[in-house]
Amino acid sequence: xxxxxIAQARRAQLNRRALLAGAGASASALALxxxxxxxxxxxxxxxxxxxxxxxxxxWANWAAYIDEDDNGDYPTLVQFTEETGIDVNYDxxxxxxxxxxxxxxxxLALGQDIGADTVCLTDWMVGRWIRFGYTQExxxxxxxxxxxxxxxxxxxxxxxxxKFSVPWQGGFAGICWNTEAIPGGLASxxxxxxxxxxxxxxxLSEMRDxxxxxxxxxxxxxxxxxxxxxxxxxxxxxREQVENGQVRNIKGNSYLxxxxxxxxxxxICWSGDITVLNAxxxxxxxxxxxxxxxxxxxxxxLVPVGSPRKTNAETLINYYYEPExxxxxxxxxxxxxxxxGAKEAAAAIDPALAExxxxxxxxxxxxxxxxxxxxxxxxxxxxxxxxQSILLxx
Amino acid sequence: xxxAAFATAEAQAEAPKRRSRIALFLxxxxxxxxxxxxxxxxxxxxxxxxQAPAEFGDIGVYDYAFNWxxxxxxxQQYLPHIARSFxxxxxxxxxxxxxxxxxxxxxxxxxRRWPLLQSLMLVLxxxxxxxxxxxxxxxxxxxxxxxxxxxxxxxxxxxxAPDAHFTGTPFAVIFGLTxxxxxxxxxxxxxxxxxxxxxxxxxxxxxxAGPFAVFxxxxxxxxxxxxxxxxxxxFIPAAGDYVNASRDFLGxxxxxxxxxxxxxxxxxxxxxxxxxxxxxxxxxxxxxLVGIYVKRSGTExxx
Numbered sequence: 001x002x003x004x005x006i007a008q009a010r011r012a013q014l015n016r017r018a019l020l021a022g023a024g025a026s027a028s029a030l031a032l033x034x035x036x037x038x039x040x041x042x043x044x045x046x047x048x049x050x051x052x053x054x055x056x057x058x059w060a061n062w063a064a065y066i067d068e069d070d071n072g073d074y075p076t077l078v079q080f081t082e083e084t085g086i087d088v089n090y091d092x093x094x095x096x097x098x099x100x101x102x103x104x105x106x107x108l109a110l111g112q113d114i115g116a117d118t119v120c121l122t123d124w125m126v127g128r129w130i131r132f133g134y135t136q137e138x139x140x141x142x143x144x145x146x147x148x149x150x151x152x153x154x155x156x157x158x159x160x161x162x163k164f165s166v167p168w169q170g171g172f173a174g175i176c177w178n179t180e181a182i183p184g185g186l187a188s189x190x191x192x193x194x195x196x197x198x199x200x201x202x203x204l205s206e207m208r209d210x211x212x213x214x215x216x217x218x219x220x221x222x223x224x225x226x227x228x229x230x231x232x233x234x235x236x237x238x239r240e241q242v243e244n245g246q247v248r249n250i251k252g253n254s255y256l257x258x259x260x261x262x263x264x265x266x267x268i269c270w271s272g273d274i275t276v277l278n279a280x281x282x283x284x285x286x287x288x289x290x291x292x293x294x295x296x297x298x299x300x301x302l303v304p305v306g307s308p309r310k311t312n313a314e315t316l317i318n319y320y321y322e323p324e325x326x327x328x329x330x331x332x333x334x335x336x337x338x339x340x341g342a343k344e345a346a347a348a349i350d351p352a353l354a355e356x357x358x359x360x361x362x363x364x365x366x367x368x369x370x371x372x373x374x375x376x377x378x379x380x381x382x383x384x385x386x387x388q389s390i391l392l393x394x
Numbered sequence: 395x396x397x398a399a400f401a402t403a404e405a406q407a408e409a410p411k412r413r414s415r416i417a418l419f420l421x422x423x424x425x426x427x428x429x430x431x432x433x434x435x436x437x438x439x440x441x442x443x444x445q446a447p448a449e450f451g452d453i454g455v456y457d458y459a460f461n462w463x464x465x466x467x468x469x470q471q472y473l474p475h476i477a478r479s480f481x482x483x484x485x486x487x488x489x490x491x492x493x494x495x496x497x498x499x500x501x502x503x504x505x506r507r508w509p510l511l512q513s514l515m516l517v518l519x520x521x522x523x524x525x526x527x528x529x530x531x532x533x534x535x536x537x538x539x540x541x542x543x544x545x546x547x548x549x550x551x552x553x554x555a556p557d558a559h560f561t562g563t564p565f566a567v568i569f570g571l572t573x574x575x576x577x578x579x580x581x582x583x584x585x586x587x588x589x590x591x592x593x594x595x596x597x598x599x600x601x602x603a604g605p606f607a608v609f610x611x612x613x614x615x616x617x618x619x620x621x622x623x624x625x626x627x628x629f630i631p632a633a634g635d636y637v638n639a640s641r642d643f644l645g646x647x648x649x650x651x652x653x654x655x656x657x658x659x660x661x662x663x664x665x666x667x668x669x670x671x672x673x674x675x676x677x678x679x680x681x682x683l684v685g686i687y688v689k690r691s692g693t694e695x696x697x
Contacts, residue, residue: 098661105454131452199559200540205641242647249562254642257532261539263561377452381663388658391641392475393648 043133044111044305051311055086058309059316060093060100060116062299064276065169067332076328080319086312091116096252097125104304108134113306118313120168120299124208127158127374129302135164136303142314145321148340152366153298158374166317167338169329170298172358172369173209174289176274177266178259188290189217192266198246202259202267203238205252207387208372210268212295214238216370222295223370228382235386242390250391259285271358275334287358289368296369298338330359443670454664464671472655472672479652480679482564483633486571487579490628491621493572494579498620499613501580502587519580527574531643534570535561538644562646570638575631579624586620622691630680652676 066074077088093116094100100121104114108129121129129135140146146166159165177186186192192201203210212222214234220226241247248264249255256273258264260281274287303313319325323341330337331346331353337360347354357365375383443464445456469476497519505512522530537544538560548554560566590613598608614621636653639645645654652672660669 096661102661128453199557247647248559249641249646251641257535258539261536262541263539263559380453381665384663385665388663391647392472392650392655392658393646 044109046136046310047111047113047306047308049310050308054309055084055312056089056309057086057312057316058089058091058115058117059313060091060119061168062094062120063092065092065120065299065333065335066090067329076320076325079325080316083319084315086315088316094119094121097122101125101128108132108305111306113308114304116304117307117309118301118303118316120301122297122299123156123158123371124374124380126165126300126302128380129304130159130164131377134305136305136307136310137163138166138303138314138317139311142311143318143321145318148321148323148326150338150340153338156371156374159300165300165302166321167298167300168320169333169335170296170338171335172271172289172294172296172361173204173206173213173268174271174287174294175213175266176259176269176285176287178262179284179286181262181265185286186266186288188292189213189268192268193241193246195246197266199248200263200265201241201247202255202264202269203247203250204255204268204270205250205391207384208297209270209295210238210250211235211383211387212370212372213268213290213292216293216295217290219292221370222372224373226373231383231386235390238387239390242393271336272334275358289365294369296336296366296371334359336361439670439673442666443674445667445670454666456667461667464667465675468668468671469675472652475650475652475655476675476679478649479633479676480683482568482571482639482649482651483629483635485568486575486632487625487629489568489572490576490579491625494576494583494624495621498580498583498587502584503590503592506588516584519577519584523577528637528643531570531574531637534573535644538566561644562641562649564649566644567639567649567651570644571632571635574635574638575628578627578631582623582627583617583620586617590616618691622688625687626684630684633680634676 067076069075074090077090081087100119104116107114109132126135140162143166146162149162149167153167153170154162156162175186175189175192179185182197192203211231211234214237215222215226215230218230218233218237220230220234238247242250249258251258255264255267255269256277259267259269259277269287271287274285277285301313301317303310307313320329321339323339323345326337326339326342327345327349330342331349336358343354343360346360354360361369441458442456444459444461445464446459446461448455448457451457501512501515501519505515536542539545540559540561545554545560549556549558554560594612594616595608598612599605603611633651634653636651636657637643639649639651639654641647641650641654645651656669656672656676659665659672
């Protein structure tokens with residue numbers, strides 16, 4: 001508490017100094033101020049762990065991302081509390097990587113508790129948190145079940161050896177279409193630019209998925225070594241399709257509303273959503289990974305730097321890496337589970353489920369999906385600015 | 395109030411001084427509140443808008459500086475969005491006025507004879523406020539989607555081109571802004587028209603003025619305070635609105651307003667100085683426009 005106050009006071013001082021510098025507007029004062037602020041920045045230090053005496057845990061996660069029964073309870077979490085005595089407060093607090101980050105970033109920078117002991121965020125956002133020192137290093141001795149992690153996800157470029165993050169669920173981005181309006185179906189991203197679909201195509205506002213699919217269509221290996229030229233070529237395609245009215249809208253989660261209202265008949269979309277949409281609003285949409293390949297993303301557990309309940313979080317992660325538990329969750333959320341053995345466990349619940357390529361993809365399906373490589377801070381800024389300039393129009 | 399009354403009864407001579415001290419004391423919470431929740435964020439916003447990217451810094455890391463270039467950059471880059479914001483807000487204000495004036499006139503003047511009807515109509519104007527305006531805007535998005543009854547009917551009647559659509563166009567955004575701000579226009583208009591002395595109108599007709607001249611020379615000038623208040627209450631929030639124009643609601647990529655640009659810069663691009671500079675520009679521009687408007691319409695008393 002006192003430490004954070006001092007940190008805040010220090011910041012306030014910088015404010016005053018910068019204000020004076022601004023008023024004076026002298027170049028030397030500016031240079032001094034710039035130096036002093038640059039030196040003061042450091043990574044926050046992790047909070048002390050009180051898990052031994054404090055048997056609670058706050059888990060912030062996305063909506064519809066865990067098994068839920070008709071009473072609104074989470075069966076796997078209830079079982080976890082029975083087994084370990086840790087009381088979990090499951091909070092559907094994440095609606096978007098960016099807005100969640102905007103909400104907690106200042107507390108994270110001061111090393112304060114953000115009210116969540118573990119959060120599930122997408123790969124690239126996790127990469128940013130690790131770079132900034134906003135996460136705590138996980139003690140793998142507390143997560144023996146991590147041995148069940150699928151080999152493909154053990155060494156991502158943003159967290160080699162999974163020291164700071166552990167996958168929760170993953171999914172594909174691909175293309176989907178309304179089977180009543182487009183009985184012939186679509187095979188590639190190129191098919192979305194067919195003039196018959198003019199004004200009825202939606203793309204995602206998640207840069208890595210939309211741009212990833214277009215780059216794959218251009219023959220770029222998005223996981224490998226690509227740069228400005230490859231990105232610009234893909235941006236030009238997207239800009240052209242947005243400006244000539246082929247693309248109706250660019251949206252986040254709400255793209256499903258457009259599919260439902262038939263404002264869009266085809267879209268770039270996320271695999272799990274289409275299963276849910278079909279169950280909700282009549283079986284008339286189909287998802288496919290484009291012939292040139294789709295993107296694969298994961299949401300990962302991490303422990304924010306200010307959380308005093310790291311061991312409890314590790315206990316929770318360990319629990320969800322039991323194949324039976326993972327299968328139960330996967331059966332409900334329809335996303336890809338990273339746990340080896342969950343497929344066999346799911347076959348025991350429902351054999352058809354275990355055959356669903358969008359939940360338990362085999363080697364063949366996985367070979368069509370690619371992970372967007374991690375961007376450096378400068379690249380992120382540049383590429384996002386180009387992407388946003390399309391989203392915001394002229 | 396009670397304290398002041400007590401003080402004057404006790405010591406008549408010292409009354410003004412005491413009263414002012416008590417007034418100051420009573421003002422204190424308000425002043426503190428303003429300092430804490432208005433002045434501090436405003437200064438912080440101003441300082442942020444002058445920040446420069448940190449050297450060797452990662453994305454979203456900025457140092458305090460005096461980088462006024464930020465303002466030039468955002469104006470150059472987002473001039474179309476700034477113009478669009480004020481254009482849409484102006485259009486929405488004009489439409490809202492055109493819709494609201496007859497409505498307010500009917501409720502405030504024509505319906506005077508039927509108080510029940512008057513209050514019923516007022517309730518109908520206010521009723522939409524009972525539902526979140528986000529939900530109402532989403533509902534319009536559904537009602538105006540491509541396969542909706544309204545749009546398919548318009549197309550069947552050849553009033554719309556077969557491949558045209560409504561959501562995601564500037565019309566949809568202006569429609570949404572107008573719809574959402576009509577109550578803000580109607581209520582102030584109603585309060586002035588309700589007090590309109592109709593004997594002036596009679597006197598005008600007795601002096602051989604036609605209905606149009608009576609309206610132009612008597613009704614409009616007398617309802618000017620309501621018009622100014624209503625247009626301000628509509629224009630100011632409409633210029634900064636980012637819900638109607640959002641791609642998730644009624645807008646599309648080519649209808650983005652300043653609010654959307656600020657949101658994207660703050661949340662996605664982590665370009666806090668640009669977002670702050672745009673916010674300051676928005677505030678300053680509204681202040682100047684409103685100042686000119688109030689000055690020219692001759693109703694400074696309102697401010």
